[in-house]
Amino acid sequence: MTVPHKVETDTAAAEVATALRHGPLEHRAAEFERRSASGARGVRLREEPFLTQLDLRTSPGSSSAASVADALGLPLPAANRVSGDEHDAVLWLGPDESLIVAPDGRAESLLRTVRTAQQGGSGSVVDVSANRTTLRLSGPMAREVLEKLCSLDLHPRAFGPGDCAQTLLGRVVVVLWQLDHEPGYRIMVRCSFAEYLADLLLDAMAEFLDG
Amino acid sequence: MLLVRCPWCGDRDEAEFRYGGQADVDYPADPHQLDDAAWGEYLFVRANPAGSFDERWVHTAGCRRWFSLVRDTATNEMRPDIPRRREGR
Structure with a gap:
């Protein structure tokens, strides 16, 4: 087997793998959309897989x-x-x-x-990369949602854009990363805990659903 | 809930940590020289003071690093450890 041939095979295999893969929360994308809220007291959740x-x-x-x-x-x-x-x-x-x-x-x-x-x-x-998936939580009430689940001080004086922490949300270890002032966060969580964490977040978001 | 100060991550809830027992229990220099009583002493016998106690903790839900601190076993007051010979341990 020549080297170029092998590279082509690897590329083809990678394409097949990419086509077959699934984000651990892919099947809940519509539900995340439905249970997100916009506006001055809004908060949105979506998965950023891969x-x-x-x-x-x-x-x-x-x-x-x-x-x-x-x-x-x-x-x-x-x-x-x-x-x-x-x-x-x-x-x-x-x-x-x-x-x-x-x-x-x-x-x-x-x-x-x-x-x-x-x-x-x-x-x-x-x-x-396959260890964790990422949840994006953003909107004016995002910090209020996280504060129900997390013991860290997330007030802007203690935690702001460009800060990250490994900590517990509910019972799971996550990497919490604040992206911007909105505030928007990335929550990186082990794939097998993603469903549990999504349930916790959606429950914490419920009070903001009707504005 | 105790607030434990991780030397890397800062103050975090006790739930993020695991306790590692007494600090500075050194492995015997020559274990073959120990009789059973001395080996048992090394393995199982720990100080149990009512007061300052050097102990090991690990920040399992955070940076996963081991560190030492001094805790008053009567009041749970914690002080960061005086660095002695713990670099790299």
Whole structure:
């Protein structure tokens, strides 16, 4: 088998896999739409499935960390912070651990970029895109909804755009990431807990449904 | 509910943590030299003070890092640990 042939086979297999895959909350998209509310006391929920997520381990302050940041074009974030925007971001997960988040389909190229930058140094990068799905909660009442489920102080003086936290919503561990002032949040949750979390959020949103 | 201060993530609810027992229980330098009583002592016997106690915690629902703190077992008042030799542990 020649190399070009193999690449074609891989590409075809990837296309089939993409066509067959399902977001864990895909079957509830219409329900999310129906139970979202707009207006001054509105809050909306939708799933953003298949985001590219790479778990990056690197020793802070090392030359390897610096070259990874250079290659990504983003500084590695300070504790509990996100660098970048919702399209290209690095989230702080721990003192030597970050989560690279990008749109669907970027995993291969980002893995290559980071691995090239890590060559000769320490650290690792692993594709964990299939680990979590993402819920987008936005609207003027989004913070009120989260506050029913979360013990963190989410008031703007304590938690704002560009902040992230790994914490509990209800009984599940999530990565909570505030995107903007509206406020809008991304909630990254293990796929198998996504239904439970969606139920909790929809229940917490119910009081805002009629304005 | 206790508020536990993770050295990385800040103040979080106790529910996000797991307790790891007494800090600084070192593995014996030469376990083969221990008799059963001394091995049992290492494995099972822990201090139980009414007062300041060095203990390990892990932030399981957050950054998943282990850290130490000093807790007063009578009042549950917690103080961040004085860094001694815990780097990398």
